Amino acid sequence: MAQFKDLDPVLHSQLRLAIVSLLVGVETAEFTFLKEQTGATSGNLSIQITKLKEAGYIEVTKKFRNNYPLTLCRITPLGKQRFSEYVKALKDYLNPDQK
Amino acid sequence: MENEEKHLTGEESLRIITDMISKTKVNISQGSFHLLFWGWLIFACSLGEYLLWKLTDFASPWYVWLLTIPGVFVSLIYGFVKGRKELVYTYATSIYIWTWMAFLFAAIVLFIVVWGNFQFIGPLILTLAAMASFISGIIIKFRPLIIGAITFWIFALVAHFTGPSVSPLAVPAAMLTGYLIPGYILKYRKDHGTI
Numbered sequence: 001m002a003q004f005k006d007l008d009p010v011l012h013s014q015l016r017l018a019i020v021s022l023l024v025g026v027e028t029a030e031f032t033f034l035k036e037q038t039g040a041t042s043g044n045l046s047i048q049i050t051k052l053k054e055a056g057y058i059e060v061t062k063k064f065r066n067n068y069p070l071t072l073c074r075i076t077p078l079g080k081q082r083f084s085e086y087v088k089a090l091k092d093y094l095n096p097d098q099k
Numbered sequence: 100m101e102n103e104e105k106h107l108t109g110e111e112s113l114r115i116i117t118d119m120i121s122k123t124k125v126n127i128s129q130g131s132f133h134l135l136f137w138g139w140l141i142f143a144c145s146l147g148e149y150l151l152w153k154l155t156d157f158a159s160p161w162y163v164w165l166l167t168i169p170g171v172f173v174s175l176i177y178g179f180v181k182g183r184k185e186l187v188y189t190y191a192t193s194i195y196i197w198t199w200m201a202f203l204f205a206a207i208v209l210f211i212v213v214w215g216n217f218q219f220i221g222p223l224i225l226t227l228a229a230m231a232s233f234i235s236g237i238i239i240k241f242r243p244l245i246i247g248a249i250t251f252w253i254f255a256l257v258a259h260f261t262g263p264s265v266s267p268l269a270v271p272a273a274m275l276t277g278y279l280i281p282g283y284i285l286k287y288r289k290d291h292g293t294i
Contacts, residue, residue, distance in 0.1 A: 007112075012107055012112065013107070014107060014111075014115060017107070017112060017115050017116065018115050018118075018119050021115060021116045021118075021119035021120055022119045022120075022122065022123055024120070025120050025123035025189065025190075026123050026187050026188060026189045026190070027188045027189065027190055027193060028187070028188050029123075029186065029187040029188070030186045030187065032186055033186035033187045036186075037119065037122045038119075065183065087116065090109055090112055090113060090116075093109045094109045094110070094113065
């Protein structure tokens with residue numbers, strides 16, 4: 001049976017898990033989309049995006065559109081793999097009998 | 100989501116994952132514009148060609164189809180301008196767009212191949228358009244578009260097997276069932292935007 005300690009600490013955080021769960025279903029998402037969907041503040045979201053980027057789970061691209069900065073986030077293959085492992089570990093934790 | 104280091108239970112993790120994934124739906128906010136624009140344009144071209152053929156001595160009634168060339172640019176520019184404003188780009192949106200781009204490329208090749216024999220093009224274009232509509236309907240889980248695609252295939256057969264006095268009307272009839280009716284349903288549905 002998986003324990004909480006087995007769950008990836010990078011993903012086992014409310015906001016970081018929400019960000020990765022959003023990115024896993026899309027090609028790219030803008031910072032403003034992530035902010036709207038998670039309900040997080042810009043500052044907190046920036047901090048968590050940086051942590052995910054440093055862990056290699058997401059890529060961040062900065063562009064300009066009509067002179068306004070645009071931050072695009074995309075999940076990496078490593079991020080997809082870690083998310084998949086996290087979901088599997090979570091299933092094992094929640095349904096230990098079905099393992 | 101302020102207290103990001105708060106201890107998460109397994110159930111909370113699962114709920115976050117489920118909630119967030121449900122928010123990345125297919126964006127179809129442009130869908131009704133393209134269906135209605137092409138529905139009316141092809142309806143007008145096909146009916147115009149039929150009326151010119153029936154009621155006038157005009158030698159080349161197929162000239163009305165040249166209106167589709169600026170139509171392609173209108174559609175591409177509208178899609179590009181609206182697409183730039185999207186905050187998120189899903190895989191399904193990408194497949195939806197490229198299905199219609201593939202239809203455009205196939206239609207251009209078809210026009211070149213059948214050049215000079217335009218009496219055959221109606222059923223062929225309808226068959227191709229049906230495939231793109233069918234796939235789009237499946238992607239956005241929108242049954243009227245799937246049914247509309249099936250009617251395209253039926254009208255393609257009708258156009259092929261009926262005589263020249265009836266077959267030109269198959270295309271405008273197909274536009275009603277395949278593009279215009281699904282387009283208006285999509286436009287006026289309450290959750291227009293995402294599915």
